[in-house]
Amino acid sequence: MTKFSNAAIVSFLVIALVITLASLVMNMSQLDYVQSMITGAATNTSVGTATLTVTSATAVTLQVSSIAFGSGFVNTTNAACTYCRTSTESGHASGNESCCSRFNNVTAGFLVENTGNENVTLNVTCSGSCTAATFINGTSPLFQFKIVNSSDGASTGKTSNNSRDSTTDTTSSCSSGDGGWNYSSYTTMAASTFDLCGTNGSTEYYFGAQPTRNAMIMDILVQIPSDAITGSAKTATLTFAAASSG
Amino acid sequence: MKMFKKEVFLVVLFLSLILLPSAFGLSLSGAKLGTVIYEPGKVIRNSYTITDTSLPVDISVSAAGLSDFIRIEKQDRYHFDLVLEFPDLLVEEGTYIVGISAQEIAPEGAAGINSLLSVSKMFQVEVYSREKNIGVSFNAPQTNEQEPIKFELDVQSRTYQDIDSIAAEITIYDSYDQEVGRIATAEKPLKALSTERLSASYDSKDMPPANYWAQAKVRYDGQVKILNDSFKIGTMDIALINHTSILNRGFSEFIVLVENSWGNEIPGVYAKLFIDGTEVLQTPSIDLSPWSTGELKGIVKLDIPPGTYPSIIKIFLSGEEKEFPVFLTVTDEVLPEIQEARAEVSQKNQVIIILSSILIVILIIGIIIFWKGRSRNDYGG
Numbered sequence: 179m180t181k182f183s184n185a186a187i188v189s190f191l192v193i194a195l196v197i198t199l200a201s202l203v204m205n206m207s208q209l210d211y212v213q214s215m216i217t218g219a220a221t222n223t224s225v226g227t228a229t230l231t232v233t234s235a236t237a238v239t240l241q242v243s244s245i246a247f248g249s250g251f252v253n254t255t256n257a258a259c260t261y262c263r264t265s266t267e268s269g270h271a272s273g274n275e276s277c278c279s280r281f282n283n284v285t286a287g288f289l290v291e292n293t294g295n296e297n298v299t300l301n302v303t304c305s306g307s308c309t310a311a312t313f314i315n316g317t318s319p320l321f322q323f324k325i326v327n328s329s330d331g332a333s334t335g336k337t338s339n340n341s342r343d344s345t346t347d348t349t350s351s352c353s354s355g356d357g358g359w360n361y362s363s364y365t366t367m368a369a370s371t372f373d374l375c376g377t378n379g380s381t382e383y384y385f386g387a388q389p390t391r392n393a394m395i396m397d398i399l400v401q402i403p404s405d406a407i408t409g410s411a412k413t414a415t416l417t418f419a420a421a422s423s424g
Numbered sequence: 425m426k427m428f429k430k431e432v433f434l435v436v437l438f439l440s441l442i443l444l445p446s447a448f449g450l451s452l453s454g455a456k457l458g459t460v461i462y463e464p465g466k467v468i469r470n471s472y473t474i475t476d477t478s479l480p481v482d483i484s485v486s487a488a489g490l491s492d493f494i495r496i497e498k499q500d501r502y503h504f505d506l507v508l509e510f511p512d513l514l515v516e517e518g519t520y521i522v523g524i525s526a527q528e529i530a531p532e533g534a535a536g537i538n539s540l541l542s543v544s545k546m547f548q549v550e551v552y553s554r555e556k557n558i559g560v561s562f563n564a565p566q567t568n569e570q571e572p573i574k575f576e577l578d579v580q581s582r583t584y585q586d587i588d589s590i591a592a593e594i595t596i597y598d599s600y601d602q603e604v605g606r607i608a609t610a611e612k613p614l615k616a617l618s619t620e621r622l623s624a625s626y627d628s629k630d631m632p633p634a635n636y637w638a639q640a641k642v643r644y645d646g647q648v649k650i651l652n653d654s655f656k657i658g659t660m661d662i663a664l665i666n667h668t669s670i671l672n673r674g675f676s677e678f679i680v681l682v683e684n685s686w687g688n689e690i691p692g693v694y695a696k697l698f699i700d701g702t703e704v705l706q707t708p709s710i711d712l713s714p715w716s717t718g719e720l721k722g723i724v725k726l727d728i729p730p731g732t733y734p735s736i737i738k739i740f741l742s743g744e745e746k747e748f749p750v751f752l753t754v755t756d757e758v759l760p761e762i763q764e765a766r767a768e769v770s771q772k773n774q775v776i777i778i779l780s781s782i783l784i785v786i787l788i789i790g791i792i793i794f795w796k797g798r799s800r801n802d803y804g805g
Contacts, residue, residue, distance in 0.1 A: 237451030237476060246536040288539055291773045294451060298543075317530075344447075379521070381546075398537060415530055417540040421523065424456055424545025 237294035238421040241342040242286050245398055246393065249411070250280035254402040263320070278402075287397040288416070289342055294352070296422035297383040299376030300352075301418065303394070307412040308369040316406030320399060321362040321414070325374055327351055328362070328393035347391035352376075352384050352394065364399055368397035383422055449476035450541035452526045460508065462515070463617065464584070468508040470771040472524065475502065477541070479528040490515065490549060494522060508549070514584065520549040533763040543742075550559040556644060557582040558590065558614070562651040564638040566715050569659045570629055576608070577622040577640055577651075579614060587614040592622050592642045599635045614644065633659040633685065658715065661685040662693060662739050662746060665717060670753045672725055678705055680737055681723040684712035690741050695720040698736040699728070699752060730756050 245266060252262045259277035264270045266287035270278045292298055307313040310321035328340045330348035340347070352358045352375035360374055374394070376382030386392050396416075454472035474481055482503055487494045490508075495514075497505045506524055527542035559580040567573045575594050581587060591611040596604040609622040622642075639652040666681040680695045694709035707720040720739075737748045 231455070233453045234456040234545070235451055235453040236545055237449060238541055238543060239447045239449035239476070240539055240541065241447050242539075243448045244536055244538045257654065291447075293449060294453075294469075294543075307755075379523075379546075413536065413538060415538045415540060417527065417542055418526075419525075419542035419544065421544035421546055423458070424454070424524070424547050 199281045218352040219313070224320075231423055234296055234422070234424055235294040236296050236298060236420060236424065237289045237292070238298070238300075238418060238420045239293045239344075240418070241289040241291070245284055245285055245286075245288070246282060247400060248280070248282035250278060250282075250402075251400060251408075252406070253277050253279040254404050256340065259404060261318070261401050261403045263399070263401040265397055267324075267397040276321070281402070286342075288418070289340065289393060289395050290418055291328075291344060292385050292387050292392040292420065293344075294420075295387055296424070297387055298385045298420040298422045299378060299380065299382055300385045300394075300418065300420050301371050302374055303371040303417045304367055304369055304414055304415045305417070306369075308367050308414050310401075312368070313367075313412050313414055314400060314402055316403030318401070319406065320401035321367045322399045323361065323367055324364045324397050325361045325400075326395050326397065326401045327359065328395055329391070340393070340395060343393045345392075346410045347390055347393050349391040351386050351391045353386060353391070359394060378419070381423065385420065393399055448539075448541070449525065450474070450481070450528060450543050451476040452524070452543045452545060454506075454545070455546040460547060460549045461617065462510055462549055464510060464512045464514060466508075466510045470506045470508075471499075471503070472506065472545075473503055474526050477528055479531065479540075482527045482529055484525050484527070485523065486525070487520065487549075489518075490520050490522065496524075499616075514554060515551055517551050517553050520551065522547055524547060551584045552584060552617070554583055554585070555583060556587050556647065558587070558642070558644050558649065560640075560642050560649055560651055562638075562640045562653050564594075564653040564655040566656045566658060566687055567628060569631070569633050569657050571687075573610075573626040573627065573628050573655070575624045575638065575640070575655075577609065577642060578619060579622060579642065579644075580619045581614050581617050583618050586616050587644050589644065590614045590620065590622065590644045592624070592640045593636050594624055594626070594640045596626065596631075596636055596638045599637075604631060604636065628657055631657050633657045633661070652677055656685075656715070658685045658687050660688075660690065660742070662690070662712070662741050664737065664739065664746075664748045666750075667750065669738060669750075670755055671724060671758055672758065673726050673728070673730065673754060675723055675725050677721060678707075678724045679719055680707070680739070681717060682712070682739060683717045684715060687714045689713055693718070693720065693739065693741045694740045695740070697724065698738070699754075700733045700735070701725070726754055728754055730754050 247264060250262070253259050253276055256276055260279060262270070262278035263274050264278055264281060264283065266284050269283040269285045290300070310319040313321045327347065327350050329344045329349055329351065350358045361372060371378065375385040452472060452474055454470055458471060460468060481502070483496055483498070485494055485496055485506065485673060493510055495510050496508070497507055499505065523544050523546045524543060525544040528540040530538065530540055554698055559582050561578045563576045565574060577592050579590050589611050592609045593606065595606050598604055606628045607624045608623045612620050612622065614620050618687060634655055635654065637652060640651045642649045663683040663685055664680065665683050668678045671678065678697055682693065684690050689711055691711045692709045692743070693712050695707045696703055697705040704726065705724040706724050707722040710718050712718045732753045735750050735752045737750055739746045739748070
């Protein structure tokens with residue numbers, strides 16, 4: 179069994195100490211906004227007045243900011259390969275792996291967390307190349323999405339990326355009482371706004387802020403036909419919009 | 425050299441883990457406005473902070489119908505004030521929704537499927553009527569027998585005019601809708617946008633303990649609003665709401681659900697169960713809060729044959745007792761809830777046994793490795 183020398187152990191400790199101190203300084207410098215959120219300091223030395231103001235924070239966090247299936251081609255040397263189908267839910271489709279030549283096998287969808295202290299409505303708007311025809315082109319291309327609870331992964335183990343949820347969800351995060359998240363099966367993407375949880379502009383603030391019920395995952399599925407025209411990379415931008423009472 | 429490579433790899437791994445990109449977020453914080461009441465000439469300023477993002481952010485406000493009176497004043501890139509400056513002239517009556525949004529701006533040259541974040545806060549501005557109008561809440565409280573009933577009405581002005589007079593007449597009905605009595609509150613003026621409380625005390629000495637309801641007619645400068653509320657006249661008594669009706673031979677749980685019909689706490693309430701004349705259970709005592717329900721429960725052991733038995737539940741409270749004759753069924757069948765509970769306990773036990781076994785195995789392996797290493801060192805040294 180390999181043994182580390184004392185010098186090596188000391189060097190590890192020194193590196194760890196330096197990183198810890200650097201992190202401390204960086205974190206402290208980022209904390210100035212907290213002072214405006216919660217203050218408990220006395221205002222002068224003669225009068226012991228303490229104030230406490232808890233602000234309303236509407237906040238969402240994304241664990242993945244982009245999904246890059248990368249550059250590749252459909253392996254037409256295999257006569258059975260008419261397309262390459264891949265999704266962030268399960269990677270290259272089963273039985274279709276050999277058709278997806280050089281495309282990245284992405285298995286992490288957009289994980290959206292409500293990290294504020296307010297329940298919100300959540301919708302998503304696509305802009306840019308939002309249809310399969312413009313984003314991929316060719317014969318029968320697919321560009322689809324679906325929404326799943328982050329908590330679903332705890333029981334099925336199938337939800338992509340839910341391990342990055344900051345606190346593992348145990349309950350459905352969209353408690354609308356009428357079925358939870360919309361678009362729970364694959365839906366064609368379009369240059370449009372999709373109400374994912376609660377209706378945009380309403381007071382249906384159903385996307386929870388409690389740590390164990392505050393996350394969802396948007397999985398993306400694409401199907402690239404073998405006759406898709408090669409060209410410059412296309413962009414589709416998804417804007418996740420959260421609204422709370424305020 | 426080999427050891428050096430391993431150290432470099434570990435350092436790189438360590439740094440990679442530390443320096444992994446953190447989550448992408450967007451947060452908009454500020455004091456909550458809730459519902460803002462429109463007041464001519466009023467100015468409201470609320471500060472907001474944007475955090476968690478490294479991208480430039482576009483700030484916008486939407487306020488259909490009020491956009492001329494609402495603006496954003498930027499302090500710096502991530503701080504801004506929302507200013508509501510209502511004019512002296514009234515705008516049209518109604519509820520207006522105002523939204524403040526912060527949206528990330530996409531960086532140039534991104535390809536693939538990218539994402540941006542947007543967060544908004546919505547609040548409403550209420551513009552009241554030019555005509556005289558009020559909002560009223562009516563409370564008829566639960567009351568103990570022989571005590572006065574204190575009716576209260578909170579009247580809120582929903583107009584920009586003063587109201588000269590508000591007053592209410594309250595009519596009391598029993599559960600058969602027969603009128604029991606009437607009482608009127610004093611008359612008061614109500615200033616614009618202010619709130620006043622109207623109250624009246626009714627003597628309940630002729631009202632037996634029971635359920636009642638009351639209707640309040642609130643008059644304000646020639647107009648009327650009508651509200652209803654129900655209430656109880658209570659007495660120091662306990663009502664039996666429900667109880668376990670099927671018991672297993674052997675051990676089973678017996679529960680009695682009782683309600684305090686009194687506006688004060690009743691301490692030390694307990695129950696005794698008699699089956700076929702034999703006392704089989706005395707429950708622990710509980711304190712019942714005013715008008716609340718509570719469970720009296722205990723484990724009963726029965727060795728009698730299956731069948732239906734005449735039984736008595738006795739409830740004891742403050743030195744008094746109440747008897748409730750009931751019929752209880754004793755059965756040999758194991759109830760589904762007991763079966764479930766047993767299965768759950770069995771599963772838990774299995775998990776505990778497996779975990780304990782794994783721990784013991786790990787401990788034994790650890791001890792063996794430790795002793796082997798130590799004896800090798802002793803041998804080498």
